Amino acid sequence: MSESVKKxxxxxxxxxxxxxxxxxxxxxxxxxxxxxxxxxxxxxxxITVSGPSLRAIEQIGVLDQFKQFGAIFQNVDMFTSDGTHLRQIPTPAVPGSSIVGGGGIMRPVLAKILAEETKKAGVKVLLGHTYDSLQDMDDRVDVTFTNGESDSYDMVAAADGVFSKTRQLIFPDAPTPQYTGQVVWRAVVERHGLERPALFYGPNGKLGFTPVSATHMYLNYTEQQPKKVRLADDQLLPHLKGLIAEFTAPVIEKVKAELNQNSSILARPLEGMIMQRPWSKGRVLLMGDAVHATTPHLASGAGMGHEDAVVLADEVKTGGPVQDILKRFEDRRWTRCSLIVSNSKRLGEIEQTGGSKVEHMQIMALSMSALMAPI
Incomplete structure (x- = not known):
């Protein structure tokens, strides 16, 4: 345990x-x-979890639970919209891990796994509240909570999401996530015999499926939508069916027949941002989506957060003054996270404009090579 970070x-x-x-x-x-x-x-x-992201999940210690309740697979199949098989993309082994391939799991299921492990580890959890104030006192951070309690800490790590309260508090001029012009649609359906992720390419878009359990997979489709709009709940099903109407592969026809109001249909406007360094002030650190929110084009949004956790724990264990720990954390995370955010954004731009397929392939290859490197 670090001598400078005990709490x-x-x-x-x-x-x-x-x-x-x-x-x-x-x-x-x-x-x-x-x-x-x-x-x-x-x-x-x-949620699709890339091989490098599974490496971080393995380091956190919940890979066995992921395998039990999610899905692990190798390779990705590519098809035309009518189901003609084009090719299979191999998924390589991930250095420094037991991982070969990738995975998928329901978001609430992964959250439950991590919550149970958090409690099992002995973490003191306060639900239904946040902090009222953070006061950096040079040698500690004094915190007052909304339930009236207060305490002091050697460090505060804020992983409070895309619209981080803490980011606004300590960096009021920091950028906020910006809408990218795309909306990702998701729904949960039966696997219908699909053994691995599958991508179907139509005249106007790409429809994907990722297994998330032994029996189910999730559908994902990215819609080009210049203006950020929100559909009423009763409009989600007919709109999604309209988007995928051009896809006629047999498995997709089965999915169309299955889709209903209980298919967990979601439409999420894609937003992203990368905050310039520093990501910390005094003894308060921002991490995860609070500083590097990315679109899902590289299946690495949640994975970047898992990696942040691995690196922070590693640097705290290495020790030294708190400011040194925070600097080493940023040194290890900045280039990797900024690359993933910027490359994901560029992939989205290419999709929206019908840009170069060669550039798209090059960015994918460069990004996957970078993700395979050690955290």
């Missing part, structure tokens, strides 16, 4: 916050976690 507050009980809490508590740091949602829920459909 830490994690703000935010999402994937990043829980992952950091687990790893830090396991190495002997006293960890408190505060989460505003009293029910500690994570909404959403499925």
């Amino acid at each position: 830490i507050l994690i703000v935010g009980g999402g994937f990043t916050g829980m992952s950091a809490a687990i790893l830090l508590q396991q190495q002997g740091v006293e960890v408190h976690l505060v989460e505003l949602d009293k029910n500690w829920r994570t909404d959403g459909a499925g």
